[in-house]
Amino acid sequence: MAIVTPENRGLRLVVRYTVLTIIAVIFCFPLVFMIMSSFKPSQQLLTDTGSLRAFLPVGDLSFDNYIEAFARAPIGLFVFNSMFVTGTTVILTLLICSMTAFSFVYLKWRGRGLVLSIILATLIVPFETIVIPLLLLASKLPWLGLHGIEWGWLNSYRVQIIPFVADGLTIFLFVQYFKDLPGELIEAARVEGASWPQIYRRIVMPLSGPVMATAAILKFLAMYNSYLWPLMVVQKEQYRPVMVGLQYFFQLNIAWGEIMAYLSLITVPVLAFYLLLQRAFIASIASTGVKG
Amino acid sequence: MANVVLKDLRKSYGNVDVIKGVDLTINDGEFCVFVGPSGCGKSTLLRMIAGLEDITGGSLAIGDKVVNEVQPKDRGVAMVFQSYAIFPHMTVRENVEFGLTIAKATKAEKEAKVAEAARILQMEHLLDRRPSQLSGGQRQRVAIGRAIVRKPEVFLFDEPLSNLDASLRMDMRMEIGKLHKDLRATMIYVTHDQVEAMTLADKIVVLRDGIVQQIGAPMDLYHHPANLFVAGFIGSPSMNFLDVEVKGRDGDALVVSNGALDPVGVPSTLEATTGTRLKLGIRPQYLRPSTDTQAGKLHGTVTLTERLGSETVVNLRLTDDSALIAALGEDAIFDRGRNVSLSFDPTRAHLFFAE
The missing domain is CATH 3.40.50.300 (P-loop containing nucleotide triphosphate hydrolases)
Incomplete structure (x- = not known):
């Protein structure tokens, strides 16, 4: 092992930070490219991609692409749809998956090990392999609405939300986290008279901030970026999310500048959400070793 | 309640x-x-x-x-x-x-x-x-x-x-x-x-x-x-246990001895016949030293002395090569290697069948 002296310690730090900065800049390139391109006319955008100008605010810059993008697609509606679907799914996922994991970890019922194994096994099933049967199912499911029972879930918010409110990965994250919580806290609460729902609400969930942040971010990204499923189940513009809205820009003449402006706009909620939960997310990843 | x-x-x-x-x-x-x-x-x-x-x-x-x-x-x-x-x-x-x-x-x-x-x-x-x-x-x-x-x-x-x-x-x-x-x-x-x-x-x-x-x-x-x-x-330091052999009965007491212990009558209700192997338990606090090596019932050599302030714990190697601990008064001074003789009150000793 190399000896760390005061002299080479400073040098090590410089090298370390230089390498980290270079990696960070490389990761920022696509984002910078997208934002810079969103201000450039399509012709200049394509010309600039051959040089470093692609990453610099140079040339004929304007907000024209944004104005055009807003004119071409109802961006506000799409962002609202995505935020509503994503937000509702995240909240329901946290609630349902944490309760499921709570049951697996704390409640002693016969066969829970087997059921958990089956749930975890679903992690290796690609979504694409079940998407057709799921579509057929969703098209025939009943729903009790304001006008009585309706048949078929297509073209709705619920078809984008309900199939995703429970998933193996989130349950697994909660199970692992709950297993690491000190068992004596739960036992102390039991002896103090708390019921299982009270233990869930008053003890376990208040201590689960890091895993909730991790699960929320992972779910948020998956839902906000989902494309295939909403493309299949939503034909009405009224319920269309942002990713499917991208289609509006892939027509005869592909307007790259407008696409970049659209992408820049729809990236804002993701960045805001990530920055909000960043600290808890990193803490949780560092402690669980789960990759985002 | x-x-x-x-x-x-x-x-x-x-x-x-x-x-x-x-x-x-x-x-x-x-x-x-x-x-x-x-x-x-x-x-x-x-x-x-x-x-x-x-x-x-x-x-x-x-x-x-x-x-x-x-x-x-x-x-x-x-x-x-x-x-x-x-x-x-x-x-x-x-x-x-x-x-x-x-x-x-x-x-x-x-x-x-x-x-x-x-x-x-x-x-x-x-x-x-x-x-x-x-x-x-x-x-x-x-x-x-x-x-x-x-x-x-x-x-x-x-x-x-x-x-x-x-x-x-x-x-x-x-x-x-x-x-x-x-x-x-x-x-x-x-x-x-x-x-x-x-x-x-x-x-x-x-x-x-x-x-x-x-x-x-x-x-x-x-x-x-x-x-x-x-x-x-129960007790600290732990009770000493010596392997002894029954030599006979004297009223309510069983007379026991071994290579380091002179025959002594220990009150006991155990049903043990002559020749039975038993364990003799003596608490370290109930051992008393004697500078006269012939005066006590137990004979050995000091191997270690630990001064704890309120008492001195003396480790001994007995003449039959078994170990013994005695908790003595704070002023007890015993150098390593010194031969000592220890006595004890037999009514405070215990006999057990070996497990």
Whole structure:
């Protein structure tokens, strides 16, 4: 092992930070490219991609692409749809998956090990392999609405939300986290008279901030970026999310500048959400070793 | 307050028997200590009383009610854990009043009871702090505070002092003893530390491999151990055991000796015939040295002397090559290698069949 002296310690730090900065800049390139391109006319955008100008605010810059993008697609509606679907799914996922994991970890019922194994096994099933049967199912499911029972879930918010409110990965994250919580806290609460729902609400969930942040971010990204499923189940513009809205820009003449402006706009909620939960997310990843 | 009655209580994990039939009555207001080495089942037994472990067989009654199938919250018990188990996201006040909040006590009632507990445990100034801002001793106070506000019928302590340093442990031990005197509550306390057991208990239950070895008052166990295990476990330093052979009977006493021990009559009710091999137990505190090497009954050479201030512990190698420890007065001076002779009062010695 190399000896760390005061002299080479400073040098090590410089090298370390230089390498980290270079990696960070490389990761920022696509984002910078997208934002810079969103201000450039399509012709200049394509010309600039051959040089470093692609990453610099140079040339004929304007907000024209944004104005055009807003004119071409109802961006506000799409962002609202995505935020509503994503937000509702995240909240329901946290609630349902944490309760499921709570049951697996704390409640002693016969066969829970087997059921958990089956749930975890679903992690290796690609979504694409079940998407057709799921579509057929969703098209025939009943729903009790304001006008009585309706048949078929297509073209709705619920078809984008309900199939995703429970998933193996989130349950697994909660199970692992709950297993690491000190068992004596739960036992102390039991002896103090708390019921299982009270233990869930008053003890376990208040201590689960890091895993909730991790699960929320992972779910948020998956839902906000989902494309295939909403493309299949939503034909009405009224319920269309942002990713499917991208289609509006892939027509005869592909307007790259407008696409970049659209992408820049729809990236804002993701960045805001990530920055909000960043600290808890990193803490949780560092402690669980789960990759985002 | 209530008594606790265990009748043939059993616990198994699959084919492994952990508690093998415990019969015990803990009287109302009694301080009962379960003591034994690691893995003897003492904590399991306490957790069975708390309702945190299922009961495989037998019956457990608290007060007049059999509680085998009763949930922990309905047993009228409060428990203090080894790791304190204070809720880290709550303030001290919220921790202490947790049980009352669950029981939907009024705000005034909670405030009064928390204030009383805080006064008893001298932690009024800690009530608005978070557990992370407390020392180990303060955390333990909070855990005890949480237990006493509910005025349970039975207090359960699971090695509550083992995470504290030596001086704090002694302070808290005295406080728990005082608490028992003040509350006159039934308390069951688990420890592997026989000093805690001796100082706190009205009644000690010595366990080994899930079986009760002896139940009795601390000094009863000290003076009249039922078997070799209890004799070796209770008392510090541990009792010396010498392999001896019965030479005959003299009235109520069995005359025994070995290579390092002159024949001595030890009062005993053991049915042992001449030639039987037995263990002779002598507490280190009951050995007396003699500079006259022919005067005592035991003969050996000093191998190590440890001065503890109040006493001097002398390690000896006896002439039959067995080891012996003597706890002598603070002024005892014995150099290593010196030949000494030791005497003892035979009425304070014990004979056991070898296990």
